[in-house]
Amino acid sequence: MPTQHTVRSFDKELNCLSKKIAEMGTHAVHMVERSIIAIVHDDKKLAKQVIADDIFLDEAERKIDEEAILIIARRQPMAVDLREIIGAIRISVDLERIGDMGKNIAKRTAILSDVRQADPFYHGLEAFAALALKQLNEVLDAYACCSLGRIDAVREHDDEIDSMYTSLFRELLTYMLEDPCNITVCTHLLFCAKNIERIGDHATNIAETVHYVITGIYPALERPKDDQTYRLGAGK
């Protein structure tokens, strides 16, 4: 099967797009990782760096948009090429949003520093972030090697994120019920948890896009949604 285009420069342009997505992916993962470290270890300097780093993803997303539009105008791509380009546009949007989530977490470092609590408060968030990032890394690997098998595995593990989010929600609620002084820190940690949960959603979006790029078909819309937090309250 010929894998190269007769016009070689077309291959170069497509490779350039996927390379940029890979760079964005690495950067987004790194941002989220460091935002969690900043929160957990009360590192305000690191938090500032993460916030400043976000511009890279904003610029990269715009660059991918511009290049994708140029390729469409220049090559009038069809079939798998067209899907790859549309896929790159979509994935770059998801990655840019993931960066925003990391930035949002990092921004809470300052206020949390003022109301510092004992380590166990942060363990849940740390583990939750690790799970979401594992998902994200797997999706990015699947994108890089066009692996349908890996994509399906990611989708199957999606509910783990939801159930972990629900249990973290419950845990933070308990801390708040124990002592109203915990409300500030727990509220901020809840927002961080929400951000992590959103990162999981973006990872799933990317998984669906990669599935479409490879097969030309979107995976079934219905997937089990285990986020139960909308039912949780202080009395329940």
Next chain:
Amino acid sequence: MDSKLKIKMRGLDVKVFYGGKGALHGITLDILENKVIALIGPSGCGKSTFLRCLNRMNDTIEGALVTGRILLDEEDIYDPSVDVVELRARVGMVFQKPNPFPKSIYENVAYGPRIHGLAKSRTELDEIVEQSLIKAGLFNEVKDRLHDVGTSLSGGQQQRLCIARAIAVSPEVILMDEPCSALDPIATAKIEELIDDLRRNYTIAIVTHSMQQAARVSQFTAMFHLGNLVEVGATDTIFTSPQEQRTQDYITGRFG
């Protein structure tokens, strides 16, 4: 394909040999009424050969042999009882290079209806000529010079004149063999717009080398390669997620 759609023409195991050498190796393909089907594939794949079978244009090529069956409204067009001249009035053709007769614009269009006895009077013939030119989107551009020679028109206008000439004998199917390959983008756009209009009254099969054109004008696409039909399906599917690797390689420019 959608079962509500009526099959206008049908090729059944169509094989073509030129001087004993196989050019088509058994094509079975339906052409649906009031739809545009695009035939695509690399040069020499057999798409034009198949198109020419649909109104028996291969009969004019010495040493050409066609086997299998081609049905028009369920009747075999290769049946000995079929009048080929009448068949070609029902299944008209437009060629790659505009080829108006060296006569006036009016005569180019009037020629067909006249030899087929479609007009009883001069007034009726005038009406047919005018209507055909209107349908071909050319009337407004030529109404004041109907008696100028057809070859005085621009390339795009000449091609629309050829379409008017094909329409004038009230065909049911129009075959187009790369009708825009000699035209500029504006003239091409006009022909494509026309194809979309004509689809309401006619069934159209078009051979094109432009993937974008096939994607723009057709509802169905058939991909040919080395005398075989590789894949046929809804155009929207063929150009976004074709099933066959050869189709994918061809339309994305990875062939060979």
